[in-house]
Amino acid sequence: MKETVLEQEILLLKGLARNDKKSTEEIYKQHYNLIQALVVNNNGTADDARDIFQEAMVVLFEKARSGTFELNCQIKTYLYSVAKRLWLKKLQQQSRFTEEWNDAGSLVRVDDDLEAHEQKDQDYNLMHHSIQHLGEPCKSLLEAFYFKKKSMQEIAEAFGYTNSENAKTQKYKCLMRLKKIFFSQYKK
Amino acid sequence: MHEHDNILLTEAVERYISGEMTPDERLHFENLRKADSEIDQMVVTHTLFMQRMNRYNEWQKFHASLNEIHTDLATQGTIDSPARKGKARLAYLYNRYKRVASIAASIAGLTALLVSAILWSVTPKSHNAQIETLSKKFSSLENKSRKQAEEINSLKNSHTPDPKTPEITYSSRGTSFMIDSKGLLVTNAHVIQNATNVAVASNTGTEYFAEVVYTDPVRDIALLKITDKDFKPLPPVPYGFSRKMADLAEPVFTMGYPREDEEIAYTQGYLSAKTGFNGDTLSCQIQISANRGNSGSPILNNEGDVIGILNGRQKDQEGVAFFIRSKNLYNILNEVKGKGKTDTTIQSVKLNTKSSIISLNRTQQAKKIQDYVFMVKVS
Numbered sequence: 376m377k378e379t380v381l382e383q384e385i386l387l388l389k390g391l392a393r394n395d396k397k398s399t400e401e402i403y404k405q406h407y408n409l410i411q412a413l414v415v416n417n418n419g420t421a422d423d424a425r426d427i428f429q430e431a432m433v434v435l436f437e438k439a440r441s442g443t444f445e446l447n448c449q450i451k452t453y454l455y456s457v458a459k460r461l462w463l464k465k466l467q468q469q470s471r472f473t474e475e476w477n478d479a480g481s482l483v484r485v486d487d488d489l490e491a492h493e494q495k496d497q498d499y500n501l502m503h504h505s506i507q508h509l510g511e512p513c514k515s516l517l518e519a520f521y522f523k524k525k526s527m528q529e530i531a532e533a534f535g536y537t538n539s540e541n542a543k544t545q546k547y548k549c550l551m552r553l554k555k556i557f558f559s560q561y562k563k
Numbered sequence: 564m565h566e567h568d569n570i571l572l573t574e575a576v577e578r579y580i581s582g583e584m585t586p587d588e589r590l591h592f593e594n595l596r597k598a599d600s601e602i603d604q605m606v607v608t609h610t611l612f613m614q615r616m617n618r619y620n621e622w623q624k625f626h627a628s629l630n631e632i633h634t635d636l637a638t639q640g641t642i643d644s645p646a647r648k649g650k651a652r653l654a655y656l657y658n659r660y661k662r663v664a665s666i667a668a669s670i671a672g673l674t675a676l677l678v679s680a681i682l683w684s685v686t687p688k689s690h691n692a693q694i695e696t697l698s699k700k701f702s703s704l705e706n707k708s709r710k711q712a713e714e715i716n717s718l719k720n721s722h723t724p725d726p727k728t729p730e731i732t733y734s735s736r737g738t739s740f741m742i743d744s745k746g747l748l749v750t751n752a753h754v755i756q757n758a759t760n761v762a763v764a765s766n767t768g769t770e771y772f773a774e775v776v777y778t779d780p781v782r783d784i785a786l787l788k789i790t791d792k793d794f795k796p797l798p799p800v801p802y803g804f805s806r807k808m809a810d811l812a813e814p815v816f817t818m819g820y821p822r823e824d825e826e827i828a829y830t831q832g833y834l835s836a837k838t839g840f841n842g843d844t845l846s847c848q849i850q851i852s853a854n855r856g857n858s859g860s861p862i863l864n865n866e867g868d869v870i871g872i873l874n875g876r877q878k879d880q881e882g883v884a885f886f887i888r889s890k891n892l893y894n895i896l897n898e899v900k901g902k903g904k905t906d907t908t909i910q911s912v913k914l915n916t917k918s919s920i921i922s923l924n925r926t927q928q929a930k931k932i933q934d935y936v937f938m939v940k941v942s
Binding site for chain 1: 566569570573608609612615616617618619620621622623624625626628629630631632633635636641642643644762764767768769770793824825826940
């Protein structure tokens with residue numbers, strides 16, 4: 376019996392790593408209420424719960440993607456441990472304290488993962504900020520090429536460049552500018 | 564290194580990172596890396612950057628699916644999250660329909676452009692029509708509607724995580740430069756006329772929101788203040804502002820944003836007449852190759868003093884441009900201060916009279932000045 380639960384969880388994590396909607400939905404369905412209870416019982420709102428759960432899901436997503444998820448614990452325990460740490464931190468930041476910690480779940484050590492997550496989160500925000508400050512048409516151009524994986528020919532047509540060589544030159548310049556903005560903050 | 568080489572190199576680095584190279588190519592490229600430390604450094608930083616960018620994209624997509632799943636499960640009652648109400652629902656709806664709203668807004672903007680184009684085409688051409696103002700209008704409508712079509716296509720899976728910064732499409736642009744390093748800039752009034760939103764972008768491409776704090780259509784001068792909380796004051800402005808009339812044949816130079824790729828551009832010329840178009844005494848005539856987008860650029864002399872603000876060119880004569888003398892800027896500041904009750908930034912501003920770049924050569928001067936010259940984007 377235990378074997379099958381484990382196998383199921385491995386499948387779910389593989390799906391999660393691919394951003395497969397079914398797997399993500401399954402994990403969401405199974406564990407959301409537990410995390411919401413944790414947050415709501417400890418001085419939080421339903422909106423807080425949603426934020427905390429989704430951030431914990433991002434941590435799990437990264438863990439699954441890196442392929443280092445060792446199944447020495449269940450997804451449930453992992454999510455619960457991460458969410459608890461995230462929520463405690465948020466409470467501290469807002470100087471809101473919960474007098475008595477209402478704790479039900481079992482815990483595993485997640486320090487390293489959270490530290491890595493914090494760095495990644497900062498990088499994410501910096502990238503977001505850099506892209507927002509890039510201006511048009513650079514923003515759309517880079518998004519079309521790197522995120523939507525459009526070809527240079529398609530981009531040239533969509534943005535009105537005479538040929539894909541021109542679009543390529545423009546893309547290069549935009550990329551250099553984005554790198555300049557990103558790295559001017561990154562080193563600090 | 565030549566730009567073309569750089570483009571090829573970046574492409575190679577990206578193929579190298581994503582493992583698209585054939586084994587032969589890979590070997591060749593790795594040898595190149597070993598031989599050239601500059602290339603090696605570039606591979607390292609570009610790899611780091613591409614990683615960050617890819618993860619950003621993955622997270623965005625993941626956040627989008629999480630939100631979608633949450634909404635679905637909450638509506639089905641599978642999870643106990645309360646249905647959104649009040650403010651949260653508003654924010655949700657706002658996020659959901661923001662794209663549609665912005666498209667609607669730009670269609671409205673297009674219509675307005677069309678109407679004004681029709682009006683303009685039937686207005687009898689006055690004498691002044693011989694002067695072209697140099698603000699740059701993005702006129703390719705076809706291009707715009709293509710982009711809209713693309714936006715509509717991507718509407719379904721779009722996800723914009725920051726509701727505080729709705730996207731603004733800027734339709735026209737010009738140049739401005741700092742008169743006070745705390746964030747006060749000067750440009751031409753015609754650059755910002757009819758503006759609803761104004762933003763300025765530094766030569767590194769960082770964009771800041773700004774507002775118009777003063778405008779004088781007669782003298783064609785406007786003052787902008789950067790209101791963006793991300794903006795940090797720069798060191799004091801390097802150039803001075805000279806009241807003096809420049810001499811005939813005196814060399815002048817300018818920096819601005821006439822180029823399509825929004826890269827800052829330098830150009831030089833000389834003073835060709837002490838009055839402006841048709842004897843206008845507010846301005847002077849220079850021989851310089853100015854282009855659309857150059858409106859609002861500073862005109863500087865050898866000493867690094869701003870002697871005026873570029874505002875137009877003569878249509879039928881190549882290279883003939885006009886600038887408004889700095890004297891007018893002094894006058895405007897005095898008038899505004901005399902009235903009181905104005906923006907505190909204007910009240911406290913004092914134009915720098917001593918150029919700190921007087922002894923530098925032109926290359927060094929340009930390097931110092933470029934950080935103080937901003938692109939103005941208007942919508």
